[in-house]
Amino acid sequence: MATTSALAQTVAPSADIARGDIEQGRRLLDQYQCGxxxxxxxxxxxxxxxGPPLGQFGRRSYAAGRVPNTEALLARWIVNxxxxxxATTMPAMGASEQEARHMAAYLLSLQ
Structure with a gap:
């Protein structure tokens, strides 16, 4: 199992991926039927x-109980x-990296 710091180092965001859009993320979470x-x-x-309830997600220190709760790492979690x-039961839903950034932005906005 990789350590948290090792995971953080291996999941640097792509330079061409823009920060996520909160409203687009809300729509995508609905579209991908995350609910x-x-x-x-x-x-x-x-x-x-x-799965766990995602209310107040932006206040959490860790995403999925494993990695620092940042937009880049959360997007990586959503994609794969x-x-x-x-061992996770969460499926990969086929979201692109950019779609995952939008979804992460929405989840992190939940305070």
């Missing part, structure tokens, strides 16, 4: 209970959760 597993404030149909935790 089937997670309760997500601001997304009416997002009432899932299989198994690369960061092979």
């Amino acid at each position: 089937a597993c997670h309760a997500i404030p601001g997304i009416p149909a997002a009432r899932g209970t299989a 959760p198994h690369s960061m935790n092979p």
Whole structure:
């Protein structure tokens, strides 16, 4: 298992990827049906209970309980959760790096 600092070093954001857009992230979380597993404030149909609730996500120190809660690392988690935790039950949903940045921006805005 990689250490937190090792993960942070291996997941540097691509220089051509812009910071995420909060409203676009909200729409994408709905589009990718993240609410089937997670309760997500601001997304009416997002009432899932299989995954952890994502309210006040921006106040968390760690994303997925494993890595520092930054936009870049959270986006990496969204794109390929198994690369960061092979035992996770969260599926890779096919989001692009930029879409994941938008979703991360929305989640980090939840205070």
